[in-house]
Amino acid sequence: MSTEAVVDVGPVAHGGHCVARLDGQVVFVRHALPGERVRISITERTKTFLRADAVEVLDAAPGRVDAPCRYAGTCGGCDFQHVDPAVQRELLADVVREQRADWRGSRGTASWRPSRRRHWVGARGCSSQSTARAVQDCGGIVRTRSSR
Template identity: 40%
Template sequence: MRADGPVTSVTIVDLTHDGVGVADLDGRRIFVPDALPGERVEVVLRKRRRKIQEADLKRVLEPSPERVAPECEYFGRCGGCALQHLAHPAQVSFKQGVVAETLKRIGRVEPGEWLPAVVSAPWHYRRRARLGVKYVAGKDRVLVGFRERAGPYITDMRGCPVLMPPVDGLLGELADLIGRSSLRE
């Protein structure tokens, strides 16, 4: 997080389709990653364009009852998950809302009735993932993981709680294997 912009507090009123908190401040929309609807948060303002401004979450002043501790130690840096801080039932509800809104806005379709969501376990549910692989000279090793949230870098991770156990436990071994091979070049 950058600490060089002005600091203010805002109330989060919504989430974008990709889980970024939205607030209003002086006629501008403020976008705050890791903030949830209903929360009062302190933010550091940064990039501003016309009526839109990005901000970094400095601290949560009044948390949402739906806020939970993220399971993953890489949450916030890794771009693989955006909603680990939101309780699983609330995540499902949010995602259903995104589907409904998208169907209405793009497809001009409003189903009269929705089937219940097909819900898996909140952790260790992904059998497949698109991971990045990169040799990082400064660390003198290969990294295998998801791309970082705010950049082109690979998250330095040894496991992932959304990947199924066989895959989750192999990230570090895969990085070591590639690092020992000629593939790293």
């Protein structure tokens, strides 16, 4: 299998990826949208799936926009900047619906209840354990140091 390939992108998955297939194997593709045809660069191979970045959009989906941040696609904090905000909400709702369907299938009905614990919310760099900080001219984040 070569390092680059062309795939048709399927549904959105958790973590800012979309699902595609290459020679029957599942590929989790970043920087793509459902319904697009993209050229990918494979970034990780496992026995059961591949991870890849879309490096060229051959046929764009209707919700694609130009990312407003010059760091988009490199820092890891802005997985959906290339997506119109209304379409972002639809895609994220699809992920939640799919996860709820999985919960119902294994545990009956699903319900949400707010947590009383305080949680620290932070961001990680793309595919890493690095913490991130705000960038003044971005409004997003970039990697600053490793948390390991």
